[in-house]
Structures are given as structure tokens and as C-alpha cells.
Amino acid sequence: MSRKEEQAGPGARDGRLWPLYTLETAVFLLSATLVGMLFHKIGFKETNVVLLYILAVFITSSLTRGYFWGILASVAATLTFNYFFTRPYHSLQFYDAGYMVTFAVMTVVAFVTSTLTSRKKENAERALEKERETQALYRLTSRLTEAKELSDAAETAVVIISDLLGCQAACLCYDEKGSPEKTFLQRTEEGTLVIKRLEGEEELKKRLGQLHTSFAVGLEFYDWPVYGGQGILGVVRIPAEKAAGFDDAQMVFLHSMLECVALAMDRILAVREQAASQQQIQQERYRGNLLRAISHDLRTPLSGIMGTSEMIMDMSCREDPRYELALGIHKDAVWLHGMVENILGLTRLQEGRMVIRRQEEAAEEIVGGAVARMAGRAPEHEIQVEAPEEVLMVPMDARLIMQVLINLLDNAVKHTDVTQEIRVTVKKDSRGENAVFTVADRGEGIAAEDLPNIFQTFYTSQIKPVDSRKGIGLGLTISESIVRQHGGRMEAHNRTDGPGAEFIFTLPLKTDTAEEKAVNDGKEQVNGTVS
Known part of the structure; x- marks a missing residue:
């Protein structure tokens, strides 16, 4: 009354x-x-x-x-x-x-x-x-505080709302995808809780989606959505014949209880997300430690294999079958060594341990060093270099930028025939603010499906056939991260003057030393080459 x-x-x-x-x-x-x-x-x-x-x-x-x-x-x-x-x-x-x-x-x-x-x-x-x-x-808040799952919060809400409003209230929870579950919990006249199957799911979603008031009117229930930070978390359902007789005081009271239920459900989801995030962080830490340990253990034997294969090639003539065998071993060892270095570089990037040490460096010397390294890996490929006549001094971490160029050249060699062009260009941009590095090839180019994802971690082309040296999709990711930490940007696209692909990255010619100091402050100095 x-x-x-x-x-x-x-x-x-x-x-x-x-x-x-x-x-x-x-x-x-x-x-x-x-x-x-x-x-x-x-x-x-x-x-x-x-x-x-x-x-x-x-x-x-x-x-x-x-x-x-x-x-x-x-x-x-x-x-x-x-x-x-x-x-x-x-x-x-x-x-x-x-x-x-x-x-x-x-x-x-x-x-x-x-x-x-x-x-x-x-x-x-x-x-x-x-x-x-x-x-x-x-009482509602106290019991909701003890709830560990959404189902516990729903059960508490049904019991207390039913007791206080004298009705057979029900509660429907939503899943992580934002859709109502197939069943809901309701209080019976005898005071027990029963699970009922949800009928008319699409109709309910439509009514709630077009809702302009605090509740949706249905034939069997009046439905009050419970809103959280991520949208609808659940629906409190009151039998229509009872809800139609609610006065203003009861409506205000019900809204207060719904706010308590919403806060409890939001808290449960936040705790769940925090636990999942902590678990993911722990898994990432274990994965990083495992990758780092494996990579460190592989570097030493790979270096020995590379050195031994080079010695066998130096001691054998080209017509000797042992030369071809040693050459194949050397190429595979170099490929594996690069992959191991890329894995180490990835772990350092993810842990924030990669430190940028900028110094004024001659761009053509860095390009020449990268080309010389690639000449030893792929002597059958001819790499053309275009550099300005004047010395172009660029503030950079020479070791890291050289590794970026090596990764890009290795990618070009992998997709370009020995008779086709591979060209490296370095110049100033039109405004004289950035140094522009370009690695272009005449391979098959980049598939349209791969362009949006080419710098993603562990992404490899889904179109090209798998081979033994396809890679695991780390070189471009690490290269793009290194350029970004230098304050530049990297992009990839297909050439407009014929077949092939171009990878372009820029490095600023002037840097803010205070900003650089803030970025590098507190980080470890990492020794060794990063791929």
C-alpha cells in the first residue's frame, strides 16, 4: 500500500x-x-x-x-x-x-x-x-561485497529485492561478449531459487537496445538493465503484475539497489580482469625468460658453427663438394643466428631494456657497414647504394640502426632473385628535418592482405608457401620499434615504378636531449647486438 x-x-x-x-x-x-x-x-x-x-x-x-x-x-x-x-x-x-x-x-x-x-x-x-x-x-551491499562471481551477485540481488519489494524477482547476467546468457535466476513464491531458460532473447535485446526509460516493459517481466563501465552487465526482472503497481518510493528504492548491484558486478569484473592481466604478465615473463635463456644458449654454438664453416670454405676450393656443404651450413647458421638475435631483441623491447644511445654518425658509413655485412651473407646479390655527396650526420644509435638496415636488406634478399635490383638510398627530406632511408627491391612485392599487419609481432605472410627460411615475423617488428624509439617512423608499400617493395624509415636530424635522457633514465645498458 x-x-x-x-x-x-x-x-x-x-x-x-x-x-x-x-x-x-x-x-x-x-x-x-x-x-x-x-x-x-x-x-x-x-x-x-x-x-x-x-x-x-x-x-x-x-x-x-x-x-x-x-x-x-x-x-x-x-x-x-x-x-x-x-x-x-x-x-x-x-x-x-x-x-x-x-x-x-x-x-x-x-x-x-x-x-x-x-x-x-x-x-x-x-x-x-x-x-x-x-x-x-x-545488507545488500554487505552481501554483494562477499560475492566472487557474477552469479553470486545475481543470487544476492534476487533474494534481497524479492524480500524487500514482496515479489518474485529474477536476474539475468550478461556474458563477456555483451550478450545475455541462456538462463536466468528467479525467486519462487516458496522462497527457493530456480534457473529458468530465457525465452525471446532477440526481443529482449531489441527492447533494451531501444530503451529510452529506466526499464523495459514486457508481457511477463519489467526489465531493469544493470549498467556498468563496459555496458550492460545484467538485467533485474520484476513480474509485470507486481512492477505495474510500484509507486515512486519503490522505484527510487529499486534504483538504489540496482546501483549497488552494478557496483558489485563492476568490481567482480575488474578483479577478474586484474587476475587475468596478472596471469598474462606472469606468462609473458616466463616466456621472455625462456626465450632469452634459449637464445643465449644457442648463440655460442651457432657462432662456432659459423666460424668452423668459414674455415672449411677458406680451406676448400669452390669445386670441392665440401665447399658447397660448408656454404650451406654457414648460410643456415647465419639465418639461425639472426633469428636468435631477433628473439633477444624482442624480449628486450618488451621489457623496456633496450637503451638508445644517440651520437652523430655519418649515414653513408652506417649504410656501407650494413651492405658489407649482407655481402658476406649473400655474396651472390648485388646491392646498389645511393647517398648524398656531402656527409649526412644523423644522431642515432649506430649499432641499432645498422641492425635495422640489415633486417630490411635480409628481407629484400629473401624475396628478390639474384639478377634483380636491390637498392639502398639515404637522403634528406624536402624540409631538411629528417634523414630518409629507403630499401627497395624488385621482388614480388607485398600482398594487399599483408600490408596492414606487416609490422605486427610474429606476423608472416599467409599467402606465400612455407619454406625453411620464411622467418618468424620478428625482424620488421623490431626494426619498426627501434626507429620509433629514435623518434622516426617506418612504412612499407609496393613500388609504383614496377614490381617490388619499398621500406622507408626516417630519423630526425635534431633531437631533444632532455627527452632522450628521460627515455633512457633508469634503463639497463644492454651489451651485444640486437636484431
């Missing part, structure tokens, strides 16, 4: 309370009349009888709900006093004009007394209701 109905009068009340309140009013007025007759017979003044009727009005207002019964008792008390205790008796007429003042004062006093009593009672009931709501929210 709502407070508005209680204040509206008997017409809005339950029919069972009308006879009770009528009987109470009649009994108190009758009691006041009988006692007043006794006072009158004893010889008490009429003012004492007036006080009896005011007392009857006061008691009536205290025991009934709303203003109606107090006002009714006030009017009835005035008329009863006039009928029994003013001349002519047993008539509503009066001879003495002074009684008019008595009746007016009596009516006003009775009315004010009734009003004050009703208001005090209403305030007391309101305070009690607020206390119950506060206790209920505290």
Missing part, C-alpha cells in the same frame, strides 16, 4: 480498513460523549467536555492513517458537542450566540490537533521507512 493511497483517504484504502477506522472513530466519540454526560451531570463546565472531544480527536488521529479520519473526527466532535451539550439539547440549533465562538475554536483546535498528530505520525513512518531502506541497502 503506497503512501499516496494512505493520504488520499478511505476511497484509496483497502476495504478492510474502512470499517475498522469507522468503528474506532465512533467508539472514541461515543466514549467522549458518555464521559461528557457524566461531567455535565456532576456539574463540570462545558469547557471540560470540549477537552474530552479534543482528546477523542487526538486519539483517533493517532490510531488511523492519513488526514481524512482526523478531519472527520473534528467535524463530528463539534456536531456531537452541539447536539448533546448546548441548548436546546438534542438539536443542532443553539440559542446563545457565544456558542458560535466555542464551536469555531473547538473545530480549529481539533483540526490542528488532528493535522499535527497525522503529520507527526507520517514523519515517524517515513523515518522508519528510510531506516528500513538504509538497513536493506547495507
Whole structure:
């Protein structure tokens, strides 16, 4: 029963309370009349009888709900006093004009007394209701704090909302993809919890998607979505016949409980994400340690294999079958060594241990050193170099930028026939602010499907056939990261003047030393070559 109905009068009340309140009013007025007759017979003044009727009005207002019964008792008390205790008796007429003042004062006093009593009672009931709501929210919050999963929060919400609102509430949770689950939890009339299958999933999603109010009206349920930081986390469902009768106070109370449920669900998801993130970090740490340990263990034997194969080639003539065998061993060892260095470089990048040490370096010397290194790896390929006539000094970490060029040249050699062009170009850009390095080839180019992902970690082409030297997709990733840490950028595209691909990266000719110091502050100095 709502407070508005209680204040509206008997017409809005339950029919069972009308006879009770009528009987109470009649009994108190009758009691006041009988006692007043006794006072009158004893010889008490009429003012004492007036006080009896005011007392009857006061008691009536205290025991009934709303203003109606107090006002009714006030009017009835005035008329009863006039009928029994003013001349002519047993008539509503009066001879003495002074009684008019008595009746007016009596009516006003009775009315004010009734009003004050009703208001005090209403305030007391309101305070009690607020206390119950506060206790209920505290109980809800306390139990939600103990919830570890969304299902636990849903169960708590169903139980407490059902108890406080007197309904068979239900709760539907959403999965990680933002879709409602196939089942929901509901409280039965017997107080047990049952799992029901969700019917009309698409209709529910449509109603909630087009929602312009705080709840969606359905044939069986009124649905209140529970919003979190990532969208809808669940839906609290109230049976339609019960929800249709909710007043404003109940709606406000329900919204308060929904906010508590939303906070609890958000907390559960945050804890879950934090745990998953910590687990992922731990796995990444284990993976990095394993890769680093394996790579370090492989570097020494690979260096020995490379050196031994070179010695065999130097001791054998080209016609000797052992020369070709040693050459194949050397090439495979060089490829494996480069892959191991790339893995080490990846772990350093992910852990933030790669330190950039910039110094003014001649760009053509760095390019020449990279080309010379590649000549030893792929002597059958001819690499053309184009550099400006004047010395181009670029602030860079020479060791890392040379490795970027080696990675790009190795990629070009891998996809270019020995008779086709491979060219390295270095120059200033049109504004003279950056040094532009270009590695171009005449291979088959880059497939359109590969262009958006070519710098992603462990990405390799999904179109070309797998071979023994395809690589594991680290060289370009590490190269792009090194250039980015230098303050430059790298891009890749197909050539416009024919077949082939171009990899272009820029390095700024001027750097902010303060910014560089901040970037490198606190990082370890890493020895060794990074691929």
C-alpha cells in the first residue's frame, strides 16, 4: 500500500480498513460523549467536555492513517458537542450566540490537533521507512561485497529485492561478449531459487537496445538493465503484475539497489580482469625468460658453427663438394643466428631494456657497414647504394640502426632473385628535418592482405608457401620499434615504378636531449647486438 493511497483517504484504502477506522472513530466519540454526560451531570463546565472531544480527536488521529479520519473526527466532535451539550439539547440549533465562538475554536483546535498528530505520525513512518531502506541497502551491499562471481551477485540481488519489494524477482547476467546468457535466476513464491531458460532473447535485446526509460516493459517481466563501465552487465526482472503497481518510493528504492548491484558486478569484473592481466604478465615473463635463456644458449654454438664453416670454405676450393656443404651450413647458421638475435631483441623491447644511445654518425658509413655485412651473407646479390655527396650526420644509435638496415636488406634478399635490383638510398627530406632511408627491391612485392599487419609481432605472410627460411615475423617488428624509439617512423608499400617493395624509415636530424635522457633514465645498458 503506497503512501499516496494512505493520504488520499478511505476511497484509496483497502476495504478492510474502512470499517475498522469507522468503528474506532465512533467508539472514541461515543466514549467522549458518555464521559461528557457524566461531567455535565456532576456539574463540570462545558469547557471540560470540549477537552474530552479534543482528546477523542487526538486519539483517533493517532490510531488511523492519513488526514481524512482526523478531519472527520473534528467535524463530528463539534456536531456531537452541539447536539448533546448546548441548548436546546438534542438539536443542532443553539440559542446563545457565544456558542458560535466555542464551536469555531473547538473545530480549529481539533483540526490542528488532528493535522499535527497525522503529520507527526507520517514523519515517524517515513523515518522508519528510510531506516528500513538504509538497513536493506547495507545488507545488500554487505552481501554483494562477499560475492566472487557474477552469479553470486545475481543470487544476492534476487533474494534481497524479492524480500524487500514482496515479489518474485529474477536476474539475468550478461556474458563477456555483451550478450545475455541462456538462463536466468528467479525467486519462487516458496522462497527457493530456480534457473529458468530465457525465452525471446532477440526481443529482449531489441527492447533494451531501444530503451529510452529506466526499464523495459514486457508481457511477463519489467526489465531493469544493470549498467556498468563496459555496458550492460545484467538485467533485474520484476513480474509485470507486481512492477505495474510500484509507486515512486519503490522505484527510487529499486534504483538504489540496482546501483549497488552494478557496483558489485563492476568490481567482480575488474578483479577478474586484474587476475587475468596478472596471469598474462606472469606468462609473458616466463616466456621472455625462456626465450632469452634459449637464445643465449644457442648463440655460442651457432657462432662456432659459423666460424668452423668459414674455415672449411677458406680451406676448400669452390669445386670441392665440401665447399658447397660448408656454404650451406654457414648460410643456415647465419639465418639461425639472426633469428636468435631477433628473439633477444624482442624480449628486450618488451621489457623496456633496450637503451638508445644517440651520437652523430655519418649515414653513408652506417649504410656501407650494413651492405658489407649482407655481402658476406649473400655474396651472390648485388646491392646498389645511393647517398648524398656531402656527409649526412644523423644522431642515432649506430649499432641499432645498422641492425635495422640489415633486417630490411635480409628481407629484400629473401624475396628478390639474384639478377634483380636491390637498392639502398639515404637522403634528406624536402624540409631538411629528417634523414630518409629507403630499401627497395624488385621482388614480388607485398600482398594487399599483408600490408596492414606487416609490422605486427610474429606476423608472416599467409599467402606465400612455407619454406625453411620464411622467418618468424620478428625482424620488421623490431626494426619498426627501434626507429620509433629514435623518434622516426617506418612504412612499407609496393613500388609504383614496377614490381617490388619499398621500406622507408626516417630519423630526425635534431633531437631533444632532455627527452632522450628521460627515455633512457633508469634503463639497463644492454651489451651485444640486437636484431
